[in-house]
Amino acid sequence: MSSRSLRLEFGHVVRTVYVVGQELRVNLNSCAPVQSKFFSVKCTDNVQCQILPKVQYGASSVNPLPLGKNTVLLISMNTASAVANESKLSVKFYASKTEVIGNAVLHLTAVEISLDVDADRDGKVERNNPNKASWKWGPNGHGAILLVNCDSESTYSYKQVDHEDNEITKVSDLNDMSKMILRTNGPKTLPDGYKLCLHITQADAECVRVFRNKVSGPSSALKSIYLKLFEKDYPIVLHKRKLGNEVPYLGGNAELVFYVEGLRFPDKDFDGLININLSLLEPITEGIPETPIFTDKVVFRVAPWxxxxxxxxxxxxxxxxxxxxxxxxxxxxxxxxxxxxxxxxxxxxxxxxxxxxxxxxxxxxxxxxxxxxxxxxxxxxxxxxxxxxxxxxxxxxxxxxxxxxxxxxxxxxxxxxxxxxxxxxxxxxxxxxxxxxxxxxxxxxxxxxxxxxxxxxxxxxxxxxxxxxxxxxxxxxxxxxxxxxxxxxxxxxxxxxxxxxxxxxxxxxxxxxxxxxxxxxxxxxxxxxxxxxxxxxxxxxxxxxxxxxxxxxxxxxxxxxxxxxxxxxxxxxxxxxxxxxxxxxxxxxxxxxxxxxxxxxxxxxxxxxxxxxxxxxxxxxxxxxxxxxxxxxxxxxxxxxxxxxxxxxxxxxxxxxxxxxxxxxxxxxxx
Missing domain, CATH: 3.75.10.10 (L-arginine/glycine Amidinotransferase; Chain A)
Known part of the structure; x- marks a missing residue:
């Protein structure tokens, strides 16, 4: 389980998006008023809490506990939220066991986010493979594979290798690319200011491009018809002049399909490995850049000649x-x-x-x-x-x-x-x-x-x-x-x-x-x-x-x-x-x-x-x-x-x- 540090604010309500599978770590002493000696925690049923040094809680704790310099609150959730900010947690601070100073309140929106590839090499993009962020050789190995798109679907008089064109002009070209799927589950929309961003490094951008499928909806049959009719409806997301790009959050239980295109064979200056990252960005305040609060990574290896x-x-x-x-x-x-x-x-x-x-x-x-x-x-x-x-x-x-x-x-x-x-x-x-x-x-x-x-x-x-x-x-x-x-x-x-x-x-x-x-x-x-x-x-x-x-x-x-x-x-x-x-x-x-x-x-x-x-x-x-x-x-x-x-x-x-x-x-x- 990945861990993320979170700061609460005494006397304020903090709102955040929680990614299922994470663990939020809150240092309670850092957000407590100076005179605080004790604290208690209360949360809704779908929020799990744990105190370090280790003390187990149920849904809430009403008996004040001593507040130490390194008292940490661990927060997790098991299921995605149906609506934004539906889950609550509050921490009450005390000057003594009976003297309440005030609260720090947290509103949580839980979402499931997984950037997925065919990490087990069976031709299908499985959900959240634990080995998707690394590559290993051998019959018991793992890691996704990417072809260099070096054939030509061109029907024009001027022929060119497909990867020389930064557009998809024929649906058949998708067969030469590897699927990557963003799977999400959560409320219809993310809270205001939150966004998903796909990003790569400058070095990898010389070796890979990423397109996405605009088509969404429950009917795969309709999608198939749409693909045949609208061959150009695959906007480019990442390339050498665009290292990061916002991608849509579709809401509910949804999948967004990407097509990853290899541009270069392994060579002296390229080991064939490519990393693609998806980050959830959290707003700070207007005019200030968003900061990542969750990143999922996948790894491809370019197939050799x-x-x-x-x-x-x-x-x-x-x-x-x-x-x-x-x-x-x-x-x-x-x-x-x-x-x-x-x-x-x-x-x-x-x-x-x-x-x-x-x-x-x-x-x-x-x-x-x-x-x-x-x-x-x-x-x-x-x-x-x-x-x-x-x-x-x-x-x-x-x-x-x-x-x-x-x-x-x-x-x-x-x-x-x-x-x-x-x-x-x-x-x-x-x-x-x-x-x-x-x-x-x-x-x-x-x-x-x-x-x-x-x-x-x-x-x-x-x-x-x-x-x-x-x-x-x-x-x-x-x-x-x-x-x-x-x-x-x-x-x-x-x-x-x-x-x-x-x-x-x-x-x-x-x-x-x-x-x-x-x-x-x-x-x-x-x-x-x-x-x-x-x-x-x-x-x-x-x-x-x-x-x-x-x-x-x-x-x-x-x-x-x-x-x-x-x-x-x-x-x-x-x-x-x-x-x-x-x-x-x-x-x-x-x-x-x-x-x-x-x-x-x-x-x-x-x-x-x-x-x-x-x-x-x-x-x-x-x-x-x-x-x-x-x-x-x-x-x-x-x-x-x-x-x-x-x-x-x-x-x-x-x-x-x-x-x-x-x-x-x-x-x-x-x-």
């Missing part, structure tokens, strides 16, 4: 159509149809020749107990595809978020082939039920290395639920982690395998070929200048380049084993060779990089390597099939040689997949 790993079910595949990738598109369409998925093609009017769909965007989602929807994270690379996520993806229940950086800060490592996420893992007893984000950065000792820009890294770390892992990828000319690693689903162990590019595995395949008399078999049949297995194995400089590459991958292998809790049995090495570009001292794939694949459930779209053939069969394809098909995976090899590989990318770089969200709800994580 969550990435989806390859092990989640695919929904839609995205690719670009450019002037020279017709055959690639044909193969992708066949793979997508076989997987019974939708294919969305971004045509040249929108992509303007930019084929790298993976590099521009990363798909994720946001989730709350009452609503969830996909959200695309737009890379700061800002090349010709930069308009695609905003113009083509942003819409009703499809959100958009980006982080801006100066052109000087942005490098190839800011493309989202350099942003991946693992499946769920447990590491040294710590559970990551939503997996862990993986990014590529420069080696720790590099003086002029490239790194993912700080604003993007800060954003990813601030989401909390998929704690990032930094790998060393700057050794690659393009510098993306998807050039040497990916994940595929598996029926056993951890329910996935980590696939790593492996020059050592490739050399093993080629040495076996040579040992079996196939040293003259050649790479790249019909694609470019052919090179034999013998030539590859006899090239010591080329071998040295791949020793370097293998050492870089092994560094990352050890990091991934440690950070994802993997054993060697959880890792499959795919045979891939690299070459180092002398002027850059960085590596690119020598032949199509089979790790850079698209994963559509059990169907894999793998870059066709154009390896040496034995009896009409590509030995590299055969090796990969032997490694992956025992896991129940279907390998389809796609020719991306001219349209992607020779432009330093592969199948994964040129495609993207929106996937189903996790069944696991992020707020149930133990952090």
């Amino acid at each position: 969550i990435m989806t790993p390859n092990t989640l079910n695919p929904v839609v595949v995205f690719v670009c159509s450019v002037s020279d990738n017709h055959e690639f598109l044909k193969s992708m369409k066949e793979l997508v149809e076989r997987s019974r998925l939708k294919l969305k093609v971004c045509y040249q009017y929108m992509n303007r020749g930019d084929r790298w769909m993976q590099d521009e965007i990363e798909f994720g989602y946001i989730d709350s107990p009452h609503h969830k929807f996909p959200v695309v994270l737009d890379s700061p690379r800002d090349r010709e595809l930069q308009d695609f996520p905003y113009e083509e993806l942003l819409g009703p229940d499809f959100g958009y978020v980006t982080r801006h950086a100066s052109k000087e800060e942005v490098s190839s490592l800011d493309s989202f082939g350099n942003l991946e996420v693992s499946p769920p893992v447990t590491v040294n007893g710590k559970n990551y039920p939503l997996g862990r984000i993986i990014i590529g950065v420069a080696f720790p000792t590099a003086e002029n290395g490239r790194n993912m820009t700080k604003v993007v890294q800060d954003f990813l770390w601030a989401q909390k639920v998929q704690e990032p892992i930094a790998l060393y990828s700057d050794w690659l000319a393009v510098g993306h982690v998807d050039e040497f690693m990916t994940f595929v689903p598996a029926p056993d162990r951890k329910k996935f395998r980590l696939l790593l590019a492996s020059p050592d595995a490739a050399y093993k395949v080629f040495r076996n070929l040579q040992a079996n008399g196939h040293g003259t078999a050649k790479m790249f049949p019909g694609k470019r200048e052919e090179v034999s297995v013998d030539e590859i194995l006899n090239n010591e400089g080329f071998r040295g380049e791949n020793v370097f590459v293998q050492s870089c991958i092994d560094w990352n292998r050890d990091v991934l084993k440690k950070e994802l809790g993997l054993d060697e049995e959880d890792i499959i090495d795919l045979p891939v060779l690299f070459k180092v570009i002398p002027e850059e001292a960085r590596a690119v794939a020598f032949y199509p990089d089979m790790v850079n694949m698209i994963v559509l459930g059990k169907n894999l779209g793998i870059p066709k390597p154009f390896g040496p053939e034995v009896n009409g069969s590509c030995v590299l394809e055969a090796e990969v099939r032997s490694l992956l098909e025992p896991l129940g995976l279907n390998c389809t090899f796609i020719d991306d040689f001219a349209s992607y590989h020779q432009k330093l990318g592969e199948v994964h770089c040129g495609s993207n997949v929106r996937r189903e969200p996790f069944a696991f709800r992020w707020w149930n994580m133990e952090l």
Whole structure:
């Protein structure tokens, strides 16, 4: 029970509003005349009194008690008042047990006030949850959840993210907000001068807005009709230029519905927690500001942006159509149809020749107990595809978020082939039920290395639920982690395998070929200048380049084993060779990089390597099939040689997949 200090005035009537659940504390000595030695208390039946030092009273006390310096009267009430000032309490002061000096009188108006949210996360706004003013992670946690209103309900030619507009123009926009309900019970009106005020801090005002529903009345059916007819009847209550605002007291047993809108994702300067307060203000005298006598508080946490790993079910595949990738598109369409998925093609009017769909965007989602929807994270690379996520993806229940950086800060490592996420893992007893984000950065000792820009890294770390892992990828000319690693689903162990590019595995395949008399078999049949297995194995400089590459991958292998809790049995090495570009001292794939694949459930779209053939069969394809098909995976090899590989990318770089969200709800994580 909250406690509030109250002062009585000898010889006067004090009127106040009492909030049910409070305890009023009156220091009787402070309001007593100097000559007072004794006192007695009398109150109406609905007022409970207690004296400290502790003496219990019934409805009243007629026998005078000694008045001490620290005599305190505790006052409480159990029910709301029907009319204002209906409850009474009087304190009689005595100079002696028989000599009455006078009275101090209190008139009370009891009201019930509760600012309520969905603190137990069941999709319903319960009444006065005791945990509504705090936030706790875990399955036994509590605290309300708020979505960033980052989709667009706009039907205008000029599209914008909903939170950029400080008005509600479509009722459907309310689904993206969290309900907050002010429940009151009491007389028809509050006593003169009393008012209710909703308020937030300046810091929180940058992250949240609050609207209210003008509709009131007993009929929910009528309310529903009203909502459909009057979409704009939701006045804004709180925003960054209005930190406090009076809200109506409806009288009787009533509910006033508010809609809370998230404006910002968690970030380096915002932990995601938002406090909203409701205060009952009491008038002092005309020309003097009112003072708060009761405050109720609720806490929201803004839902994080969550990435989806390859092990989640695919929904839609995205690719670009450019002037020279017709055959690639044909193969992708066949793979997508076989997987019974939708294919969305971004045509040249929108992509303007930019084929790298993976590099521009990363798909994720946001989730709350009452609503969830996909959200695309737009890379700061800002090349010709930069308009695609905003113009083509942003819409009703499809959100958009980006982080801006100066052109000087942005490098190839800011493309989202350099942003991946693992499946769920447990590491040294710590559970990551939503997996862990993986990014590529420069080696720790590099003086002029490239790194993912700080604003993007800060954003990813601030989401909390998929704690990032930094790998060393700057050794690659393009510098993306998807050039040497990916994940595929598996029926056993951890329910996935980590696939790593492996020059050592490739050399093993080629040495076996040579040992079996196939040293003259050649790479790249019909694609470019052919090179034999013998030539590859006899090239010591080329071998040295791949020793370097293998050492870089092994560094990352050890990091991934440690950070994802993997054993060697959880890792499959795919045979891939690299070459180092002398002027850059960085590596690119020598032949199509089979790790850079698209994963559509059990169907894999793998870059066709154009390896040496034995009896009409590509030995590299055969090796990969032997490694992956025992896991129940279907390998389809796609020719991306001219349209992607020779432009330093592969199948994964040129495609993207929106996937189903996790069944696991992020707020149930133990952090």
